[in-house]
Amino acid sequence: CGDDHTHDARDGHDHAHTKREFPSSPLAPPSRPLTWGALNILHTTDSHGWLLGHQKTSFPEPNYSGDFGDFASFVSHMKELALKKDVDLLLVDSGDLHDGTGLSDGYAPGGVDAHASNQFFKELPYDVLAIGNHELYIYNNTLDMHQNFAPRFNGRYLSSNVNITIDGVSKPVGSRFAKFKTRKGRAVTALGVLYDFTGNDKNTTVQPVEAMVKEAWFAAAIKDEPDLFLLAGHMPVSRDNWPLVFNAIRAVHPITPIIILGGHSHIRDCLQLDGRSMSLESGRYMETVGWMSADLAAPKHERRHEGEDHGSGQGSDTKNITFSRRYLDPNRVTYEYHTGRGNFSFDTAWGRSITKGLEKLAKTFDLSFEYGTAPHDFTINQAPYPSNDSLLSLVEQAMPIALTVNNTRASTPNIMITNSGSLRFDIYAGPFTKNDQLTASPFADSFLYIPNVPAVVAKAVLPALNGAGADERRRDESMEAELWARGYVGTRYREWIEEMYRRDVVEGGEARRAAANLTLGYVTSDACPGVGDDTPHAPLEFHSIPDFIASAAPAVADDAPIDLIFVDFIETQLIGIVNSVQKDKVFTTADVSQYTDILATELLGIFAQQAWN
Numbered sequence: 001c002g003d004d005h006t007h008d009a010r011d012g013h014d015h016a017h018t019k020r021e022f023p024s025s026p027l028a029p030p031s032r033p034l035t036w037g038a039l040n041i042l043h044t045t046d047s048h049g050w051l052l053g054h055q056k057t058s059f060p061e062p063n064y065s066g067d068f069g070d071f072a073s074f075v076s077h078m079k080e081l082a083l084k085k086d087v088d089l090l091l092v093d094s095g096d097l098h099d100g101t102g103l104s105d106g107y108a109p110g111g112v113d114a115h116a117s118n119q120f121f122k123e124l125p126y127d128v129l130a131i132g133n134h135e136l137y138i139y140n141n142t143l144d145m146h147q148n149f150a151p152r153f154n155g156r157y158l159s160s161n162v163n164i165t166i167d168g169v170s171k172p173v174g175s176r177f178a179k180f181k182t183r184k185g186r187a188v189t190a191l192g193v194l195y196d197f198t199g200n201d202k203n204t205t206v207q208p209v210e211a212m213v214k215e216a217w218f219a220a221a222i223k224d225e226p227d228l229f230l231l232a233g234h235m236p237v238s239r240d241n242w243p244l245v246f247n248a249i250r251a252v253h254p255i256t257p258i259i260i261l262g263g264h265s266h267i268r269d270c271l272q273l274d275g276r277s278m279s280l281e282s283g284r285y286m287e288t289v290g291w292m293s294a295d296l297a298a299p300k301h302e303r304r305h306e307g308e309d310h311g312s313g314q315g316s317d318t319k320n321i322t323f324s325r326r327y328l329d330p331n332r333v334t335y336e337y338h339t340g341r342g343n344f345s346f347d348t349a350w351g352r353s354i355t356k357g358l359e360k361l362a363k364t365f366d367l368s369f370e371y372g373t374a375p376h377d378f379t380i381n382q383a384p385y386p387s388n389d390s391l392l393s394l395v396e397q398a399m400p401i402a403l404t405v406n407n408t409r410a411s412t413p414n415i416m417i418t419n420s421g422s423l424r425f426d427i428y429a430g431p432f433t434k435n436d437q438l439t440a441s442p443f444a445d446s447f448l449y450i451p452n453v454p455a456v457v458a459k460a461v462l463p464a465l466n467g468a469g470a471d472e473r474r475r476d477e478s479m480e481a482e483l484w485a486r487g488y489v490g491t492r493y494r495e496w497i498e499e500m501y502r503r504d505v506v507e508g509g510e511a512r513r514a515a516a517n518l519t520l521g522y523v524t525s526d527a528c529p530g531v532g533d534d535t536p537h538a539p540l541e542f543h544s545i546p547d548f549i550a551s552a553a554p555a556v557a558d559d560a561p562i563d564l565i566f567v568d569f570i571e572t573q574l575i576g577i578v579n580s581v582q583k584d585k586v587f588t589t590a591d592v593s594q595y596t597d598i599l600a601t602e603l604l605g606i607f608a609q610q611a612w613n
């Protein structure tokens, strides 16, 4: 094998080189070993159910082909390395476990989103976890996190500013904060903060970050100086409210190390708020495992013992801390490289059992069920919009076909509108399965309509929603802020992948790429020193897209009454826009009815059964 032979292959047969042992496409190894420090962190965020890894064979997908069983084996070996090096290694997650794949969203009627996939998450030895906004769109999901997820982590599932109301009593979904000691005896005070999200379901509450830092419990929690503040949270490390939390702590502890592990905007990002702090964000969909190392001083109690400390808790150590960060592509080549393992010495029995369990769950949920064969790739940002290869254009085409099936209103002319943010992942050429349907469109949103809207009014809604009205004004700032608060975060991710594409073009990308034989993937530029990406890649082509899309307008007279159909997620904005583009009538939710029983999660499958068979 050219590998060690101390193995038992996953299926129990030696040398059975299954697809799992050898990734389906050759993968470039990491560029260099990790830098280890006295304290080290592995970070995941925004995993959204992607626990079976990315399974498509076109790049960049193979970069992310490691599954959660592989990740478990990786964590296990890294823990061993940490022991050998006699340093701390923590595992942290920053939330959004719901909404994204068949494993989280392919459950049978009556089930709870991500309940089954979360059982695998619960197997990992996370030291700290934070709640995400996707844990809050549906009350039952939040309740499941409170009752069935948080207890496993013994006070380390953190929801500092997020409560759930049960039987009239409002309480934290997890815990507000945690205090614990690392293996090496470092005292950690940890928080789990959610950005100012407003799209949460009733009977859940999100306290604005600015108000949270003024709470008495917050002051009490940060009063005593630990060796390290660990601020996990579902909040982007750039352009959001981390400085509010950071400054509140700095006001009390000017030099205590602060590590921030953020999420939500789905990007790889890093910055330093001062020389004794680093903030890291580790992408999305298990496309990134973040690594941070910090050369922290020995724990305070040891330094006191040795007579080094003079009361500040940090002894004479006030200088900048040496940090490193790295964005790992989660695949077996990466994992094996950094643990010094080979194909046959990498898997642990525990990791294998997680992989097997996930595969069994995929079977139970019938995730390989095929609706048809996608004739080519349909991408969100790699193809121009509109175009034959654009997923947005496909959905515009699919809505009128799928949503009118067995629908008594099918013969009434209409316009159908949805938000492009509801489309979460590209469709690849080949079999289009239940899992593919759910990765592309995971939200079980329903479709509503307002009848008898004059065609001229209905036609004005899409351009107004997209902020490109007749006078070409940009959508006003308050609408942008409202969209952000409700969870419309796609703009940030798109800015990020556009920036790497434009940078590459300026730097003469294509020639360089060919010379260096680079595969496609993320090419990160952040505000931390040195190169962050663990494996060098070339960026994907980028085309911008609108926030909202619609089916083709019917060819009818301006005053013809038509059905204005839209996905329920955008109901508030849409009614506001309808009232802004005409003044004859004030529309309210009383004018809105259910258009069909077909959900957004089913739309592409119904279309594929008709068009791709």
Ligand SMILES: Nc1ccn([C@@H]2O[C@H](COP(=O)(O)O)[C@@H](O)[C@H]2O)c(=O)n1
Binding pocket: 096, 133, 134, 137, 264, 419, 420, 421, 422, 423, 443, 444, 445, 487, 488, 489, 490, 569
């Ligand atoms: N029912 C829902 C819920 C959310 N969305 C879309 O999800 C995006 C927010 O997700 P993050 O992972 O970025 O927090 C947002 O853009 C919404 O468009 C939805 O469509 N339906």
